[in-house]
Amino acid sequence: MGESEGSEFPPKKQQQQPENADFPIKRLARQLDFYTGCASRPSSIAAAATAEPQVAEIQVEPQQQQQQQPVRAVKPESPKSIPIPNTELKDGTPKKQRQCNCKHSRCLKLYCECFASGTYCDGCNCVNCYNNVENEAARREAVEATLERNPNAFRPKIASSPHGTRDSREETGDGLVFVKHNKGCHCKKSGCLKKYCECFQANILCSENCKCMDCKNFEGSEERRALFHGDHGNNMAYIQQAANAAITGAIGSSGYASPPVSRKRKGQELFFGQAVKDPSFDRIGHFQQGSHIKPPAPCSSLPSNPVGPITLGPSKITYRSLLADIIQPQDLKELCSVLVVLSGEAAKTFSDQRNSMEKQVEDQRETLLASSTEERLQNHKESDADKIVANDCSSTNHADKVSPDDSSADGADMPKGRPMSPGTLELMCDEQDTMFMAAASPHGLMGQGCNTYSQLPCGQGMTEAHAEQERIVLTKFRDCLNRLITFGEIKETKCSSLARTELGNQKDPLSNGIGNTRTGTGSQRRPFSNGVVKVVPPPAKPTQMVTSIVSTSDSDLQKIPGLPQNGDNKLKS
DNA sequence: GAGTTTGAAACT
DNA sequence: CAGTTTCAAACTC
Incomplete structure (x- = not known):
């Protein structure tokens, strides 16, 4: 009954190539680009960061299964939705949709690849199919039962x-x-x-x-x-x-x-x-x-x-990130510290600029007032004063417009009334009045009679300050990530070439060619059995690494890809 | 296309 | 958790 229906539903059984998980750090770096309005990576690397992962990370809840069909239309990866050699072109382009042939499962068990992949049956050859909209209730029950057995049942297996x-x-x-x-x-x-x-x-x-x-x-x-x-x-x-x-x-x-x-x-x-x-x-x-x-x-x-x-079982192959052992918990702490310091400095710089601008505005105002006639002063004194007071707190807007700072580039994405980007708000949540405000207050941002947050009338200055802090912090963080990417790529390049050498010497059972470059205990060189000498510097101090990552200029960065003679040392520094 | 084999999923 | 059964796809003939 009712099989092979549901044509009104979103594209189904999109046999997508199992998208290769994007380099997570690259993704993050790109997201930071969005926030900071900067292009982050050389085109070659940006090109390497290809597709976004699929919905693999989304836990499919029973309710979602039923109600969010459009989401599921992006087929979660399951082994059976993975490209199959004889059903797909070599480039992963789907050649045809998979059609189940279930007879006894009503397409409500994981035996059914349609059900397993979270899609309705459509054009299948199944018998007594319940995996369609007409039998949504039964289907939903089946989904819940399946999830009860295995909460990850609808998650990608690959x-x-x-x-x-x-x-x-x-x-x-x-x-x-x-x-x-x-x-x-x-x-x-x-x-x-x-x-x-x-x-x-x-x-x-x-x-x-x-x-x-x-x-x-x-x-x-x-x-x-x-x-x-x-x-x-x-x-x-x-x-x-x-x-x-x-x-x-x-x-x-x-x-x-x-x-x-x-x-x-x-x-x-x-x-x-x-x-x-x-x-x-x-x-x-x-x-x-x-x-x-x-x-x-x-x-x-x-x-x-x-x-x-x-x-x-004989097959035990594991893989480690190229960045494994590069990033340590201490590094993250250091990075956070550096970013906080940067944020504070940004606030200070910003407030200094703002104070100077306000001073100029004040001078101009006094000049104007002095040049006015006594009559006009008498007639309009009160209203002018009101205007000035009303505009006082927004004076930074004007100041910003003449500011040489490039924040306008970022500001293009940042409407005036918006305190922060959603992402930053999400990140900061509870911290907004502590760390950031503390950094800004000593230098006047909090001293302008605006001791509340940016939503208040005088909060525009805080908004600008936060935007600037946000921009700087995110930019630095992005740079940090980009350098990590570069480190990883350097390491990859080295390992690849090393591995090729190793493969050539595979007869040597001890040849690994894959060394942990950060677990050395002080030795500078680790001889490999095949004669390859791998530089293994002692563990770098986290501070060194973070400082390097954060502060290294782009020009420095460009030196890296050449796999320098002391590439490992550079990588570690 | 029918029958067999296989291994995941479901069940006990 | 291990063993068994069910199931549908893969495979063989």
Whole structure:
């Protein structure tokens, strides 16, 4: 009954390419650009910051499921909404919509990919479908029941690694996107090389989340490589043939008995055998089942127990952010302190300017008054005075108009009556009368008879001051983020080149090439087994780092991308 | 296209 | 939480 309907609903089953999670810091930097009205990044980097993530982060509540269909029209990523090789073009353009064929689930269980993806069935081949508007009540119940079982049921299963968001939107030579399946697969017989495997289907490598057996879906897997390489990349027949061969051991298994512990695990254990000593692993304890094997990744983890339980699954790949270990809690504190100081200075500067402007206005007014006739003074004295008083508190408006400060550029987005941008209001919420006001008051902003907030008649000065503080703080913060981005990119570049070298020496089981650059204990150089010497400076003091990030000029920044001789030192400074 | 295999989801 | 069943997609023939 009632199946395949709901045509009046928003576009459904938009088989969007699983959007690669944008570099979060880049997103934030762009948002700051919005607030500060500045273009933040060189075009090359801005271009690298591509699409916004989908609604992945939105927790779909039962009510939302029902009432906010337009939101859900942006299909949350589920493994089954992930591009599938034979249904999408290589560039991710949807080739056709997926249509379910449910017969017994009424399309009200997660078996149904339409339901699982949060969309109504439309044009499907399902039987007795309740996943439509006509059966919204039943559907809603099903959604609630599903959420009760699993609150994350409608969340994307494929998510970028918390330790490697940058990596997540890049592809390896094998075309794999470095994201992880949140739950991981549990494949036993497919070798994770068939579409039975959710990871494989999503075109991602198995990760430490997986509990698969005899996994061959890992980077470096000859079986997997055989599926994608050799000019057969899009030949599914070949791929499946190769997969079958791989699973049955016909490919790449010579020399490996392919025991329950897969080659991947073995290889990784060897490959990263050294890294277990890296102190950074202590911070990623739950990754100790895993192994970082993506060359560009800056850091690595590895199985804590090289002879770990076989059943834990062979595929444990984890990734870490390029910025991991760069940002420390102390850094954030320092950054906040710096921003507060900047804010205070901005307030001081602003109030000084404002005082001088007011003084000029006062002088002009006295001149005008002196030049007026006594009669006019008598006739209009009172009204003039009123006008002056009335305009007194808004004098800063005029002062601002002649101010050389470029705040007008930002002010374009900031209507006169608006105390602050919504984002800033949200950020500041309870703090508005403490930190910022304290910074401004000693220098006259609070001394103009306006001891209340900007909403009051004399609050225009405070508004301007806050706007200026906001602009400066956000600009500095944006610059800070941009430099972090640059650091990450530098690190990425270094790691990539290093990894290429490492790959060339992969026979060396201890070659990692992925070092934790901030966990060194004072050693300046860490020799790698392959002869590569990686500069590992001692941990920089947070203050140094923050000060550098905040105060470094753009010209300094431009020196960075060249991967200088002491790139690591620069990065750390 | 029918039958089989597979693994996630649901259930116990 | 583990084992079993149900289910629909993937796969084979």
